[in-house]
Amino acid sequence: MPIWSTEIASVFVPDYLQGKPFKGSTNISSYGYTPSPPDPRTTEDCLFLDVLTPKKVFKHRKKAPVIVWIYGGAYVAGDKTASDVTGLVRRSMEDGGKGIVLVAINYRVGAFGWLPGTDVKAHGVVNAGLYDQRFALQWVKEHIHRFGGDPKKVTIMGESAGAGSIMHQITAYGGVKGPAPFQRAILQSPGFFPMPYQDQQDAVLRDFLQLLGVNTIDDARRLPSEKLISANAYQVATRPPYGTFVYGPVVDGIFVPSLPGALLWGGAFDRTVEVMVGHNANEGLEFTSPNTTTEAGIINALKEAFPDMTPSVVRHVVTDLYPPIFDGRYGYTDSVGQASLITSDAAFQCNTDYLNRAFDNRTYAYMFSIPPALHAQDMPYTFFNGHPSLSVRNSTVALVLQDYIINFVKSGKPRSSLGPMFPRHGADAMLVNLRESNITLIRDPTANRRCLWWQMAPY
Numbered sequence: 001m002p003i004w005s006t007e008i009a010s011v012f013v014p015d016y017l018q019g020k021p022f023k024g025s026t027n028i029s030s031y032g033y034t035p036s037p038p039d040p041r042t043t044e045d046c047l048f049l050d051v052l053t054p055k056k057v058f059k060h061r062k063k064a065p066v067i068v069w070i071y072g073g074a075y076v077a078g079d080k081t082a083s084d085v086t087g088l089v090r091r092s093m094e095d096g097g098k099g100i101v102l103v104a105i106n107y108r109v110g111a112f113g114w115l116p117g118t119d120v121k122a123h124g125v126v127n128a129g130l131y132d133q134r135f136a137l138q139w140v141k142e143h144i145h146r147f148g149g150d151p152k153k154v155t156i157m158g159e160s161a162g163a164g165s166i167m168h169q170i171t172a173y174g175g176v177k178g179p180a181p182f183q184r185a186i187l188q189s190p191g192f193f194p195m196p197y198q199d200q201q202d203a204v205l206r207d208f209l210q211l212l213g214v215n216t217i218d219d220a221r222r223l224p225s226e227k228l229i230s231a232n233a234y235q236v237a238t239r240p241p242y243g244t245f246v247y248g249p250v251v252d253g254i255f256v257p258s259l260p261g262a263l264l265w266g267g268a269f270d271r272t273v274e275v276m277v278g279h280n281a282n283e284g285l286e287f288t289s290p291n292t293t294t295e296a297g298i299i300n301a302l303k304e305a306f307p308d309m310t311p312s313v314v315r316h317v318v319t320d321l322y323p324p325i326f327d328g329r330y331g332y333t334d335s336v337g338q339a340s341l342i343t344s345d346a347a348f349q350c351n352t353d354y355l356n357r358a359f360d361n362r363t364y365a366y367m368f369s370i371p372p373a374l375h376a377q378d379m380p381y382t383f384f385n386g387h388p389s390l391s392v393r394n395s396t397v398a399l400v401l402q403d404y405i406i407n408f409v410k411s412g413k414p415r416s417s418l419g420p421m422f423p424r425h426g427a428d429a430m431l432v433n434l435r436e437s438n439i440t441l442i443r444d445p446t447a448n449r450r451c452l453w454w455q456m457a458p459y
Helices: 003-017 055-060 086-091 110-114 118-123 128-147 161-170 198-212 217-221 225-238 260-265 295-305 311-321 335-358 395-411 449-455
Strands: 049-052 064-070 101-105 149-159 184-188 274-280 364-368 430-434 439-443
Touching: 049 128, 064 128, 064 161, 064 395, 086 395, 101 128, 110 128, 110 225, 118 198, 118 217, 128 149, 128 161, 149 161, 149 395, 161 184, 161 260, 161 335, 184 335, 184 395, 198 217, 198 225, 260 335, 260 449, 274 335, 274 395, 295 311, 295 335, 311 335, 311 449, 335 449, 364 395, 395 430
Parallel strands: 064 101, 064 149, 149 184, 184 274, 274 364, 364 430
Antiparallel strands: 049 101, 430 439
């Protein structure tokens, strides 16, 4: 993982939340690079999946609803066992429930799954990770009946990069290749940081090849996978600007004919999919630099994250879209909060708005607001196993969220006997707000002009 994440954000975020000044260095190079011990499970031959099936479902071939889980990890880390998903399957069998089948899939990450660039397009496959996922979905469609699953009731579900991947699966091929190999989708904090321009993609490829000491992608293929893994780890750790991760899906003209926001805006996607989306109230803080305590710091962070963004557009972002007014009316009370909201919108929560509007607000939306509501803090609630946990401060909220998910998977309608009615997003842009003390209905804070601006991709 990036040094900014492991060495800086891990200290800065707790300090900021406690009102303490950050006293560490923000110079990434000052921390040095120490390779992590190799994980013995790491292999290029990684395209496997796990199928979790309740015994009675497997024995009687019950044609149970199916979840295909796609893990997050910023497109550079993770695997199918990163989360213990058994708690959600167990919850599906409680109170007389018939149970669900859950499939957890692997896909290639980092340079192995997302290496971009002109040379890769000419002599390989860009967005290999998306093809890995698609292949797994096709396998589920053809074989899940052997495990008691119903191939006509498949919900694809993911968090962060997993949910960002699902955006690309919904918009795959611009929607021209017929129905997707799934019927429903649950996207939790869909994470996607766009790299729209070829010059950015080629720069990533050149850097990777330079680290390998070769000139072409064909030369790289001749190297042992251990050397590729080592170069990938070094690049991801040392190269990305603060808050970014080097790799992710890119526009390739085939699987990804345009940015997913543009495809959703233009109707170029599978409209038959039923959608449930969620985001956390404080998505961006973990990806926000300590250097954003001033307007100049925010401008510099924007330029690093969006190198092709013009100065006039940068100025529009920091003065008009996110004005430096810190009385709370815009959702922040200082410059770091301002920068955090910019990151939240650009990389996470506006993606939920794109989906809501693309599907004419027939979607279901929730927000996880249990403090500090950082990115991924809803995951222990999603997979709650019933045991006491410091990560789950209100077990009832966890059970309600699980019920919403399970019933959406079963019927397309999220509901829980323990929580309030879950209405469609609708013309009033309503979402379920999961709080520590209660669960309420509020207007979706992402239904705003800022998200519409980001969707137009003026960078």
